[in-house]
Amino acid sequence: MSANSDDGRRRIKSVDKAFLIIQALREQGNAGAGVTTVADAVGMSKGSAHTYLNTLKQHGVVTEQNGRYRLGLQLLELGEYAKRQNLVYQCAQDPVDEIATRTGELARLVVKEQGYGVYLYKAEGDNAIETTIQPGQREYLHCTSQGKAILAHLSESEVREIVDERGLPARTEDTITDIDELLDELEEIRERGVAFSRSESTRGMRCVASPVHAPDGSVVAAIGVCGPMSRLQGDRFTEEIPDIVRNAANIVEINIQMNRNS
Amino acid sequence: MSANSDDGRRRIKSVDKAFLIIQALREQGNAGAGVTTVADAVGMSKGSAHTYLNTLKQHGVVTEQNGRYRLGLQLLELGEYAKRQNLVYQCAQDPVDEIATRTGELARLVVKEQGYGVYLYKAEGDNAIETTIQPGQREYLHCTSQGKAILAHLSESEVREIVDERGLPARTEDTITDIDELLDELEEIRERGVAFSRSESTRGMRCVASPVHAPDGSVVAAIGVCGPMSRLQGDRFTEEIPDIVRNAANIVEINIQMNRNS
DNA sequence: AACCGCGTTTGCTATTGCCAAACTTATTTA
DNA sequence: TAAATAAGTTTGGCAATAGCAAACGCGGTT
Known part of the structure; x- marks a missing residue:
């Protein structure tokens, strides 16, 4: 009826x-x-x-x-309008540009929407790689560093809900396809403050990402760096770039707060 | 009923x-x-x-x-998808890039849709100006060089229909707001093969644009150059840049034809 | 010239969208 | 703390309309 x-x-x-x-x-x-x-x-x-x-x-x-x-x-x-209106988009551009120049790699902004990540903005450093995925496209959250950074700051029930709905399709042989393994990984990410991806979405590509929180504490986005395995390794991968990314994410959060009150 | x-x-x-x-x-x-x-x-x-x-x-x-x-x-x-699927978009990128590097100015692609121009792509030369209008936005056809290049190759009845529906709002004091004046101007553009705009959409900005035809002969888009009056004048404005733009439009048309048969 | 496939229009009926009013939840005021 | 107010959500019943089928129009093909 x-x-x-x-x-x-x-x-x-x-x-x-x-x-x-x-x-x-x-x-x-x-x-x-x-x-x-x-x-x-x-x-x-x-x-x-x-x-x-x-x-x-x-x-x-x-x-x-x-x-x-x-x-x-x-x-x-309509879509471009929605993008430009997006507060995170407005507040993240400069920090993402900054990451790109400081690392020389590809820096990206991914915002959370409906259990997916929407790739909203990129900035290209001097050596930036080219990716097949285009701004505006959605991507699964479990196989990218940006996605995992977002998932890590949701409640376990929210994560399970998203996984139930979207599944955990394998992008490469290194994609996490098991929910328990994913939850363990998210735990680590939470402690560390940054998420890594080692060939999990694209073979040979590594990424580092940090979450962006709204003033109310919820995650709304993640920013990060993507580059070839050959350049992203050692201390640069585990220390230097994470510091840069964490710092930039922080600046985005501050920008959001300031914009809120104005 | x-x-x-x-x-x-x-x-x-x-x-x-x-x-x-x-x-x-x-x-x-x-x-x-x-x-x-x-x-x-x-x-x-x-x-x-x-x-x-x-x-x-x-x-x-x-x-x-x-x-x-x-x-x-x-x-x-959805919008980005529609854009990427667009045949003209695919075929015009390289020529537009080429225009930008050769002139050092801002080069743009505008496609016709529903009596409006949709600004789909830009390439920035070394001295490119910044415009307020963003890719993805619609603009009136009567006040830009790109728009006039498109209008010039429609039938008079089609032009009148568009004007009846959208009107001829004034963007600056130099915008053409009279239908007969517009029709005269379109006549000239047709003979010349390029359209000019002198402060008609933005004060102090000049543009040169050339239409792009589909294999069946109908206009589908226009590509062109925008820059400050100070740089776009004399022979450069009336001869050099028109040649570059006309040539690039031609290449787009060829690209479209080739893509058609593949 | 007759056919066939496709797009368009239309009459009729069952479905469904819509309002109003009840209900629930959050926020403000006393 | 409670009352009052505002905002969001749900539901019954009726009128509007979406949907089908079938007719119509039209270009291309055999």
């Missing part, structure tokens, strides 16, 4: 369907899709799919050229 | 309302808004607004922390 689905709360089914269509279009990629293809993909009649696509088109989140529908750039405008 | 609104076509009203809420949240900016505020802003009951916000939250396009709702970063992921 009731229009609910997940956790007993009511939902607007038409909105769900709209996002189902957006998802379907996304999976079609650059090729785009026609009305019939979309209708089949989401399991509705041609007529209905047509009405949805037209509505979405009016809002610019879908574009159409001679019968082929694709994702529209209005999404980018 | 019928569920239509704009041009007789049916629409999904719930989807319209969802975007109304997104718009409302956007206007609240960084502060965010509570359920009641949103309900008032879009003119629906508290209960309904709550259901919508919860649905949108599930999809990540809205986030909530202790009762305050804001735009979510899922929008950024």
Whole structure:
């Protein structure tokens, strides 16, 4: 009877369907899709799919050229806006730039959202590596140093909840895929104040990350450094860079607090 | 009786309302808004607004922390995806970089979407100016060189349609605000192959832009250069840079064609 | 020229979104 | 500490509307 689905709360089914269509279009990629293809993909009649696509088109989140529908750039405008509004994004840019220049490596900002990490900003030092993952993309929390830094400061029940929902897929042979092993690792990270990643998300890549806390004490993000194993080793990896990263994370936290009161 | 609104076509009203809420949240900016505020802003009951916000939250396009709702970063992921998928974006990056290094100025890519220009990519030369407008944002077509380059290659009826819908707001005292004057200017641009802007969008800023055509002959984008009046004048403004820009636009077109066949 | 596949439109019905009002929780005031 | 107020959440019932199926229109193909 009731229009609910997940956790007993009511939902607007038409909105769900709209996002189902957006998802379907996304999976079609650059090729785009026609009305019939979309209708089949989401399991509705041609007529209905047509009405949805037209509505979405009016809002610019879908574009159409001679019968082929694709994702529209209005999404980018909204997304960029959301990014710029983000307080952590505003407060972390300078410290991340600083990390990049001081280490010469790639420095990144990842914020927590819905059990994922969203890669929001990067700064490239003189020797910065190129990564395949692009700003704006989500990544799993268990396989990156940034993600683990965030997980380490959540409660065990929150961690288990995220793992139950997202799983622990293996990115490389070194990815932690066991929940108990992960919890042990998080314990260490908490004591140390920085998280390491040794080829856990990409072979040959090492990272160091430190969490960023909101004024209320909850973790909201992590900043860190990524580089090749060849350069990130010894004291530089275990001492120098952790110090730089920890310090920068601290500055971000101060920036957030100051921005709060203004 | 019928569920239509704009041009007789049916629409999904719930989807319209969802975007109304997104718009409302956007206007609240960084502060965010509570359920009641949103309900008032879009003119629906508290209960309904709550259901919508919860649905949108599930999809990540809205986030909530202790009762305050804001735009979510899922929008950024979708938007960045739409951008990366965009064929023109893929094909124009190298030529735009090239323009920037050869001129030392700011080079930009603007693609046409729904009667607006969407600023998708920039490359900064050694002396590049800083602009307030950010990648991902929309801009009017009548007041920028890039926009005029696009308009110049649409039919007069299409231009009139866009102007009717979006108007010709004045950005500076030099913005063209008269439709006939605009049409004359477009005529010149068509003959010349490049569009100029002299303080029409920002005081003291000059731009040169050239259109990019799809294989079917329609304009899809424009690339160009922006810089201070002090540097963009004389032959450099009217001859040298136009040559560079025209040439680069040509290369983009070739890239698009090649990508088409692959 | 007839066919076929695709996109668009429309009438009718069952579904679902919506308001109002009750209920719950948090915050402020006395 | 309690009362009062405000804000968020849930629910019943009715009216609105989303959805299908089927008809229509249109370009491309055999």
